[in-house]
Amino acid sequence: MNVLEVEDVALAFSGVKAVDGVSFTVGAGELFAIIGPNGAGKTSIFNVLSGVYRPQQGSVRFQGQEILGMRPHRIAALGVARTFQNIELFAHLTVVDNLMLGRHNHMRYGALSAFAWLGRAKREELANRQAVEDVIDFLELEQWRRLPVGLLPYGVQKRVELGRALAMEPRVLLLDEPVAGMNVEETEDMARFVLDVRDELGIAMVMVEHDMGLVMELADRVMVLDFGKPIRTGTPAEVQRDPDVVRAYLGEQHKTVGGAA
Numbered sequence: 001m002n003v004l005e006v007e008d009v010a011l012a013f014s015g016v017k018a019v020d021g022v023s024f025t026v027g028a029g030e031l032f033a034i035i036g037p038n039g040a041g042k043t044s045i046f047n048v049l050s051g052v053y054r055p056q057q058g059s060v061r062f063q064g065q066e067i068l069g070m071r072p073h074r075i076a077a078l079g080v081a082r083t084f085q086n087i088e089l090f091a092h093l094t095v096v097d098n099l100m101l102g103r104h105n106h107m108r109y110g111a112l113s114a115f116a117w118l119g120r121a122k123r124e125e126l127a128n129r130q131a132v133e134d135v136i137d138f139l140e141l142e143q144w145r146r147l148p149v150g151l152l153p154y155g156v157q158k159r160v161e162l163g164r165a166l167a168m169e170p171r172v173l174l175l176d177e178p179v180a181g182m183n184v185e186e187t188e189d190m191a192r193f194v195l196d197v198r199d200e201l202g203i204a205m206v207m208v209e210h211d212m213g214l215v216m217e218l219a220d221r222v223m224v225l226d227f228g229k230p231i232r233t234g235t236p237a238e239v240q241r242d243p244d245v246v247r248a249y250l251g252e253q254h255k256t257v258g259g260a261a
């Protein structure tokens with residue numbers, strides 16, 4: 001079953017077609033990558049999926065439900081979580097507290113009702129703490145748990161951001177350049193965790209990433225965009241063989257990509 005069905009989405013900014021007739025589906029537990037040159041429309045698609053941009057045309061269904069037109073927080077509450085190109089965490093809060101913020105959608109009790117329903121609120125708090133502990137274990141963040149995020153190495157901060165998204169218990173995770181700016185070791189760590197998210201947690205992912213080696217190694221399917229239009233969607237092997245893709249996008253990187261096949 002598909003968790004995400006995107007159909008004929010078009011989005012223009014004062015005449016510039018950022019997204020132009022984009023359709024794709026993401027299956028349960030699938031790792032779907034979107035690649036394309038700078039300005040091809042990748043971030044715009046993420047912003048459409050998460051409700052930040054409202055396209056002029058098309059449909060986006062999440063688990064069969066139309067989500068176009070919904071506010072970002074509602075889409076997130078339904079189970080679509082996101083990480084950002086530039087880390088968006090609270091630098092002076094600890095790892096644990098940043099992850100607790102990811103539980104926000106699961107907290108039903110405000111201060112007043114918490115007072116009235118002390119027992120239930122307490123149980124809920126414990127359940128949220130446990131969920132955060134599970135994420136800390138899963139992403140091997142134990143040694144940094146009580147440190148302010150701003151003091152941590154860059155690669156670990158990106159991992160905490162992934163953790164904040166996982167703490168939401170999403171059904172679909174949107175990963176915006178998960179290894180941008182990372183060194184080789186940090187990239188390998190992140191690649192391993194992304195695969196674990198798919199294989200152990202069964203969460204579907206849409207990943208935008210410029211690191212072609214990583215995309216071709218990790219993704220189940222890849223969509224190649226050029227000037228807002230999809231020019232090919234297929235397995236990494238199919239995409240790398242496609243002459244249009246090579247011509248329109250891979251160009252000088254062809255050797256690297258071909259070498260990874």
Ligand SMILES: Nc1ncnc2c1ncn2[C@@H]1O[C@H](COP(=O)(O)OP(=O)(O)OP(=O)(O)O)[C@@H](O)[C@H]1O
Pocket residue numbers: 013016017018036037038039040041042043044045
């Ligand atoms: N808020 C906006 N206002 C006006 N134009 C925009 C806006 N957001 C994106 N665009 C334009 O839409 C097109 C697609 O941009 P987008 O950022 O989605 O591309 P991208 O593939 O994510 O690029 P990159 O790889 O550099 O992140 C570009 O021409 C861009 O200038």
